[in-house]
Amino acid sequence: MESVTNQSFYTISETAEIFGVTVSTIRNWIKCGWLEKENNLITSKNVLKLKGEIRRGRLDKLNKRANKSQKTKTFAPDEYLSGGSTSTFEEILAFIAANKLDLSLAIDYLLLNLLNSAGLVSVNSGAVVCKNKYLKNEPRIANINLNDKSYRPLLDFTIPKERDPAGFVYQSLREVRSKSKSGSYYTPDYVVADMAREYITASSTFLDPCCGAGQFLLSAGEIIQDPSNIYGMDIDPIAVKIAKINLMIKYKNFEFEPNIFCYDSLTKKGVDQSKFFKTCEGKLFDVVASNPPWGYHFSKSDLIRLSSDYPEINSKESFSYFIISGMNYLKAGGALFFILPESFLNVALHRDIRNVIVNNYFIEKITRFGKVFKGVFTSVIGIYLKKKSALNDNVLITGGIESYTIPQKRWRDNWNNVFDIKLDSKDAEIIKNIYDIPHTTLKGRAEWGLGIVTGNNKKYLSDTFREGYEPVYTGKEVRKFYLSEPRKYIKFTPEVFQQVVSESKFRADEKLIYKFISKYLVFSYDNSKALTLNSANFLIPAKDYPIKVTLALFNSSLYQYIFIKRFASIKVLRSHIEELPLPDFPEKVLRKIENMVDQITSGGKTEVKKELDDYIFDIFNIFPEDKEVILKSI
Ligand SMILES: C[S@@+](CC[C@H](N)C(=O)[O-])C[C@H]1O[C@@H](n2cnc3c(N)ncnc32)[C@H](O)[C@@H]1O
Incomplete structure (x- = not known):
């Protein structure tokens, strides 16, 4: 938590960040009386209390009562599409919404449509014929009822060429509330591509421990030759299904069962637990990359387990658990790339994870991406870590007007281990000269x-x-x-x-x-x-x-x-x-x-x-x- 005198208050935007919701949601919660404001600030006591309420599921009930419309609020994350035309997607989204289709089943039809276009199934004869034997392991898709008139038109759309069209539709129709609660904002192409270029080679082994619909897996797949070297896990079964089909389409000339599991990579449980253990237990990877959930709301029992498995993390922040767990999945010398909120760099609450990083790993690069996700006001950075210690190395800072380096040692020694990336070498020299003058401070005085x-x-x-x-x-x-x-x-x-x-x-x-x-x-x-x-x-x-x-x-x-x-x-x-x-x-x-x-x-x-x-x-x-x-x- 923040320093002793001031840690008891948060601004509205900080509170929004803590809960992983928008500023207007926080304003709404204040209006509804679930948070109280004192001079535009919110006490940490109040924040903790509300966190407890959310864990106990009370806020959901309150939310429903106070704002029914919010329940069905959705929006399309256009940043996720790389092509220009969105009109077919608009039609698909409108079709699903207008006909009140079940989202999971609608996604199955869209996946079938994509598999058909890729030549991996044929649906002409009234039944699905799988040309890849592993598709049979997805029975919901392999045995789909082609006579269901309400869903069938989904097979007729000509879906634009995008890396993850089904993931886009899924993202667009999920409720905002459930997306932010589980930290599920999928990452746009241009951010993910940066990681692939940097670290992956044709023979790399790759893991995204919370892969969503597989953006990172697909990006790795641009370079990795053998799809059996690509691994993913997610707790969301629909996302897992999309990721698997996406990968099969990407490697359509290979007969393989994607190594993607419905599995909780932190608490190590899930539907695919035994499959996961058979394939992955003890496996270490060359590259781990993801956009992990930020501000995920864990259950009380999960928090007990996480505090004991990750005793160095006090903040209860999901991305911090994921960084440590990601590092545990890496080979020595392996590389990790994560997308994180900019506040990770300097907020006192995240000192715990910065301290772990700066003392144990090499921070090779930090890239500023700015605001990446529609509806999420936080600026985003990408951090590139190597699993090796590196106190005498320099960190490359990119994404601003100029690139420059910073000695990693500075962050080990400085106040709260703040990653002060805005301090380039000129600034560091000026500030050093100022501090070289004999001086005292107000500390203890x-x-x-x-x-x-x-x-x-x-x-x-x-x-x-x-x-x-x-x-x-x-x-x-x-x-x-x-x-x-x-x-x-x-x-x-x-x-x-x-x-x-x-x-x-x-x-x-x-x-x-x-x-x-x-x-x-x-x-x-x-x-x-x-x-x-x-x-x-x-x-x-x-x-x-x-x-x-x-x-x-x-x-x-x-x-x-x-x-x-x-x-x-x-x-x-x-x-x-x-x-x-x-x-x-x-x-x-x-x-x-x-x-x-x-x-x-x-x-x-x-x-x-x-x-x-x-x-x-x-x-x-x-x-x-x-x-x-x-x-x-x-
Ligand atoms: C921000 S999304 C990112 C998805 C994907 N990596 C991307 O960048 O497009 C975070 C994902 O983490 C998943 N998730 C949350 N907690 C998890 C856990 N404990 N284990 C595995 N996946 C988890 C969510 O379901 C969601 O799909």
Whole structure:
């Protein structure tokens, strides 16, 4: 979980990420009262409680009651198609929906249609004739009732040439809710192709441990000669069926039974358990690749098993379990490629898996893919790992305007093992020079305070001043250097508030109040003993370093640059602030800064702010060309 002071709140988008749903779903849940908002934040307690409710299946009931239409909400993931024309697919989707066909059976007919076009079956004589003996092992398709008039037209569509047309239809007609609950968003071609080009050779053995309809298996099949070297597993029987037929069509000149199993690759159970054991038990692969489910909702009993099988993972995050399990399926020196949400790189919750990776494997490459999945707002990265240790190697970062490398060692040693991929070698050099100046930090040298959580803002806050009330500041009023006019007032009655630090902290002679939800460092000086709400946290630095110099540094463009490059966060956490350097400047410099801060806080002109910002660049001896780089990147 996140650092001690701030870990108790999540933004709405972070909450959406935790549950694997959209921001609007979270808003809907707030509206329905299943989550509560405090100053636009959601408490982790609330999140945990709701997770429990979901595990116990209560939310499904609530969801149905509150929003019946959501139950049948579907959409076509167009990004999954590589060709231009979608009109035939639209017709197929409309046909299935209009006739209320059973999705699994409709998929069987489409698969038969595809098998027929590939010449693997013939359906002309009124019965299905399988030309590949292994197709008989798919009895639902081999023995399909060709006289069923409601489904039969599905055999007559001319399905456009796509890698996985049946998977597209399946994806399109599955309910959004069930897709996000099981983390089932299939990966588009262009992302998967990257992996195939990188790692696979004609003789590779390949596994996708959660293969869906087989996108990765098919991509591997572009290069691998023998289909019996391709393996897949998934817990969804319909996906498994599609993947098998897809592979048979891909290798239509081979007689083979695809090594694809309905099997839970984490908890090691499933319909095909015994088949799986016969074929795969103890098998290790050259390449493991997938887009594993993110934020999968495990049952309580599965979680017990997973915590014992993967004790290094505390986050209960499905992709983290899959990374470790994927590594266990690899030969020494083998390669793993996974698609992950960008938040994996820096969110404190995923420190556990980053720590495992950085200490045990070689991170060969990280590629930024941007937003890949329709309806999923998260940006996506691809991570390429080798099963070998690699502390002296460099990680290649691609997908941005330029490619560059980062020493992996940096991530082993840095704060929370954050994979700060935005810090290229120039940035790293500038930041190293800043940190090379002898300095101290606020770690262990400040008192910290969270703003008040009232538990009921409507009840306890007033928009106007009233007898017995005093100003209370929110993040909105926190500006660089000073607080703007208060918009809310409160009667300080700590006994009734949900969460409040001891009053003596608020009443310190001097403190720095900072915006908590922010991409920018924004610190106000306060000597009015002001109260804050939880979007404005505060700190009381030890007296041995001048508070106004700390204020000036933290508000400067130079420190904003450090913040963006090192932490790339939308929340300003105590653990970030504790990493910012407070250099041992000569007295003369300290006094000069204090003097400028005094001019600013007593209503000084904007020129002084600019002068101070430039002066901070000067005292750190930043070269003009580096200053340009810094100002451009913030
Ligand atoms: C994001 S989809 C990706 C599918 C496919 N790898 C792709 O990229 O197109 C994740 C898949 O994981 C499957 N899945 C979830 N938990 C699983 C488990 N424990 N074992 C195997 N498959 C699982 C889901 O059914 C779903 O098909």
